[in-house]
Amino acid sequence: MKNFDLAIKYKLNYAEAYYNKGNCLAELGQFQKAIESYNLAIKYNPNHADAYYNKGNCLAELGQFQKAIENYNLAIKYNPNHADAYYNKGLCLGKLEQYKKAIEILIWLLSIILIMQRLIIIKEFV
Numbered sequence: 001m002k003n004f005d006l007a008i009k010y011k012l013n014y015a016e017a018y019y020n021k022g023n024c025l026a027e028l029g030q031f032q033k034a035i036e037s038y039n040l041a042i043k044y045n046p047n048h049a050d051a052y053y054n055k056g057n058c059l060a061e062l063g064q065f066q067k068a069i070e071n072y073n074l075a076i077k078y079n080p081n082h083a084d085a086y087y088n089k090g091l092c093l094g095k096l097e098q099y100k101k102a103i104e105i106l107i108w109l110l111s112i113i114l115i116m117q118r119l120i121i122i123k124e125f126v
Helices: 002-010 015-027 031-044 049-061 065-078 083-095 099-125
Strands: none
Touching: 002 015, 015 031, 015 049, 031 049, 049 065, 049 083, 065 083, 083 099
C-alpha cells in the first residue's frame, strides 16, 4: 500500500493508484477506508466502472444494500457488459427482499451467459 501512497504523493489525481489502494484495503476488510479510496478514484475518473463496482461490494459488505445497488448501476452504466455488477445487484435486491427484481436480473444474466457459451461453441466450429 505504501507504493500507492507514494504514487499518489507525486500525482494527486492518479485514479488507478486510489483504485488499487481501495482494492488492498477491501482485501484487508477495511471497507470504509476502501470506499474512501474508491471515491477518490471516481473523483479523478468518473467513468471508472470497476471503482463503482468494488465500492458497491464494500457497501454490500457493510450491509448498505441500496447504496451498493446504486453503485452497481453506475458500474453497469459505464460498462454495460459488467456481468458481476448485474449479479451482485441481483444479490443485493434479494437481501432487500425485492425478490421479483432479483430473480428477473439473475435469469436475464443466466440467459446472456448461455448465449455467450453457445456463441463460443459455434465460433470453434467456424
